[in-house]
Amino acid sequence: MTVDAPAADAPVAAVGSADASAEPRVRVLGVRHHGPGSARAVRAALEEWCPTVVLVEGPADADPLTVFVGREGMEPPVALLAATTDAPRRAAWWPFATFSPEWQALRWAAEHGVPARFIDLPAGVVLAREPGAGAPDGQAPDGDASGGESGDPGAGVGVDQDDAADADEAGGVGGPDASDVRADPVAALAHAAGYDDPERWWEDVVEQRSGDAAPFDVVADAMAALREAFGQEGAGAGTRGVAGDAPADDHERHEARREAYMRQQVRAALREGHERVAVVCGAWHAPALRGRLPAAAPDARLLTGLPKRKVLLTWAPWTASRLSLRSGYGAGIESPGWYEHLFTCDDDVVARWLVRVAGVLRERDLPVSSAHVIEATRLATVLAAVRGRPLAGLAEVTEATRAVLCEGDDALLAHVTADLVVGERLGTVPDDVPTVPLEADLRATARRLRLPFEAAPRTLELDLRKANDLARSQLLHRLALLGVAWGTPDVARTRSTGTFRETWSLHWRPELTVALVEASTWGVTVPAAAAACVVAGAAGADLPAITRLVEHTLVADLPDALDALLPALDERAARDVDVTHVLHAVPPLVRAHRYTDVRGTRVEALARVADALVVRACAALPGAVTGLDDDAARALRTDLDAAHDAVRLRDDADVGALWTAALRGVAGRTDVSGVLSGRATRLLLDAQELTPEAAATRLSRALSRGTPARTTAAWAEGFLDGGGLLIAGDRRLLTVLDDWVATLREDDFTDVLPLLRRTFGGLPVGERRALADAVAHLGAGRARAVEDDLDLDPELVSAPLATVLRLLGAPS
Structure with missing residues (x-):
């Protein structure tokens, strides 16, 4: 050489x-x-x-x-x-x-x-x-x-798949061909040495x-x-x-x-x-x-004459897990954590590794003693000797860990693999490394807000009444608008804890650095870039899309972008005649208006636009529900539910009265899909605009014998969706439903069974159990009522009863 x-x-x-x-x-x-x-x-x-x-x-x-x-x-x-x-x-x-x-x-x-x-x-x-x-x-x-993954900002060209000693995967035992050698020469050498595993060789x-x-x-x-x-x-x-x-x-x-x-x-x-x-x-x-x-x-x-493109070059933090083969990186390795241990540990490699394994298991409150570590070390050494290896490798150490420290539990072994064998450590680079101004601004802002960049996912709870938490929320929302998904909001937990709190899952991945480079075309600071990106995205957007942009712009606190979006929102709202677009647009506007109390943003125009959209939806709803089949009605029902929740959240008497009148019109019609009329009845009942007695009467009428079974099943689906506890707690509604199911003919029952299974199968387990208990009590009560109504003469029934007992083989 x-x-x-x-x-x-x-x-x-x-x-x-x-x-x-x-x-x-x-x-x-x-x-x-x-x-x-x-x-x-x-x-x-x-x-x-x-x-x-x-x-x-x-x-x-x-x-x-x-x-x-x-x-x-x-x-x-x-x-x-x-x-x-x-x-x-x-x-x-x-x-x-x-x-x-x-x-x-x-x-x-x-x-x-x-x-x-x-x-x-x-x-x-x-x-x-x-x-x-x-x-x-x-x-x-x-x-x-x-x-x-496909579509990620970091997805692009990797490096050096075919370099010499990149042992990605084992070559075949039957002998390598030219393409195998070029892709993995180590596998060819391992095969020549009699190994079936190039990593082990x-x-x-x-x-x-x-x-x-x-x-x-x-x-x-x-x-x-x-x-x-x-x-x-x-x-x-x-x-x-x-x-x-x-x-x-x-x-x-x-x-x-x-x-x-x-x-x-x-x-x-x-x-x-x-x-x-x-x-x-x-x-x-x-x-x-x-x-x-x-x-x-x-x-x-x-x-x-080689073609060449202008590029930006910089150092970026990487993660240990991205060095592993399963990350997709061509020159990767299966066990970066183990290899780092081999490099940094000069003696007692196996024993020191197993001490670290014991530490991981003890963090999970598992009883791992020094005796376990000693026995696992001996087992790994013996396995290496039996296999003719000079020293115990990762395969032997893993088997010893599974057998001794994890007692055969592969789930515990998976924790060891994730924490030690692979790992999630994120590297760091100096602050003066050349990069795009947008990334420099993000890192400075994150440092000021005490938001560390970490490779392992973690949950972040924010109280928006605190200035630092509010600034954190705004930063994460702005990054989301730029396509830099550092944080993912937990919508379910956020809604359950009220408007003053937000829950995020933070996970920094190396490809987000590429996303920042791409987003730098919009500006040199995060607020300026996010605002420019939003305004550009509003061009050509339909009404639901622009209302979502308005909502995200508000929570990200981008007043300049909001000033540019509101005229476009007015223009889209005036021209859009699609009732589904209108219904889609109402919830984001109402949610955005709700943030005024918490974030102090200027949203006076939002209430006016949201109210105008509700008026238009009420006017267009009678025509929109006409002529829809059940599948189309189910799609519209989702929009109807979201708009109903938004109107109740808006809490305006005039708008609420207009919406209630529109729902009454849909609920009282017999020429629309039962999915919608049943749903409108249920929404009126939930809003206390309809008494339980009136709802039971409507349910009984909809399930009457003169109505086709599939039509009645669709009405029941719309009425019952998401409300198992309502039926379980109202004996009158349950009786009407039970009588309808009990009187179905065999052919009709077979026809509606899939619809019923879909309706009740979508209920949470607790609601299904409560509904089953209510039906059982209802049946027991009816049996006792029938028994109480019977008035039998003992002398008349004694002879037939004795005959029946004799036929059944009972002693006389």
Whole structure:
């Protein structure tokens, strides 16, 4: 893995052509990304050789950011973030953990005052590739998305899926083919060594090495053999495609360009006069960078004319869980927490790990003693010996944890995996790291409001009567308008605790940094950006959408945006003739008006608009309910319920009287779907605009024998939905319903049974139980009444009774 010094007048293509006995000027350290053994070996090699420059695989245009590696406040896991300035949603991540060999190389350089550079293709070139171009298995170029689900702001281009020692998943036992080797060369080596699990092979051979010499030469030789066997020769791979022997697909061309660019950077370092050049790269690329480098001209031609986009580059906090394979990051590992333990722990690795496991279980009030830890340590060691492994690995430790500490309980083992094996620690970056002004404003505001950025979800209870809590609420609402979902409101808990309280679930994820970059196009501060985003979103929005925007704008305290929205709201309300749009628009306006007492915002115009919409809804409702089938009626019933709750919340006598009259009109009609007429009757009963006796009479009339069974079932569905306790507590209503069900003909009962099951199945369990108890008591009471009404003569019934008893086999 050495390159000899060139003569002073030698052309660039002749780098490495000097006398083989001379001191090597270049050492290539082929590593596995996020490997503690590789990180330890790289650190030791750098301490021994003391290079004058350190070249690290990574985007070359991120070189200015290397100065922050040694700064106070830079704590991994962190990631280099590159986002295109014209479309920030297209972004790439290069994550680093404490145990990443590249990170240790950068830290060593920072601690010793040695320049460090990234030598891979610039991020602007990587992001200029078309999504999915040439990537295997239909994935994005250079790997999977950055850990985000489809549609997340962070979903974009990942990095370095195919680097040498990225053991993503095991190769097949039956032997790898060319595509398998390119995707996971470690699996091919593991298969050759007789392992069916590449993770276990790499851990045995590399990660658990402590004082031994680093296996860089051996690994590089193995990679060279793989590349030669599968048609991608070591140092010559980068020249293919220049003439004749072109790479087979776009992905191979991209890999060839990457290695050509790396060689160019090595040549540049040598031309600058550096005596000792250390190169830290994925082991797959090591054969292309060691030994005598090929001529520079073919590499230059291969790199000519590459498309490039303008990008923003910065450091961003990352999480341990995003380093795991299941996050979707291509160069991930299954157990970042375990690997960090391997890197930071020098002795008694298994025992110290199991002590930490015991601590996690004790936090859950489980009785784990020192004897448990000792026994689990012994079991893990014995398992490793039985399996012929040099030391106990994660598999043995996990089995010992399950058997001894968790007593076979996989649920407890899942807690250990989440807390320790994977983990949720969030890295930090210094405040002076260059970023967009919007993110800087958010971080300053969050620091002032004492809102920490945490990777683990937590619940935040806010009392809006307190100034700091009110400011927190406004910040989270503004971020939600910008699409930066740091907090998710718990609507159910918020409504149950009144208008003075809000409940949020906070969870900071790395891809939210990309969302901030994207949102920065609206402004440089959170309030200004949110206001601009709202105003732009109102253009072309329909009435329900603009009313929701008004509601969110009020709770976010964006008065300038509200002033721009109100004229648009008036205009939409005057033109919209769709009654469903009108009904949709009423609740957000009324809820927004309700916030005046708590937040002190100016909403005088909202009450006027909301009242006008209720008047229009009342006028349009008779025509809107005509001719609807039951399915359409169910959809309208949801809007009717929401508007009814809003009118009651509005608590205006004139508006309430008008709404009640409209409901009475719907409830009294026989030419509309029973779902709506039954629902209107129920709403009137709940509002005490209809007596229980009158409601029972209407129910009895709707369920009379002259009405088709499906029609009566629809009426019952509308009346009973969400009100099991009402029926259970009113004997008259229950009797009417019970008589109707009892007198149904068999065909009619079969016809309406699905509707009844849907109606009663939607009730909460407690209400269903109360309703069942009420029906049981009703049946028992009727049986006693029938028995009391019977007047039998004992002498007349004695003979038939004796005959029946004899037939049943009873003694005479």
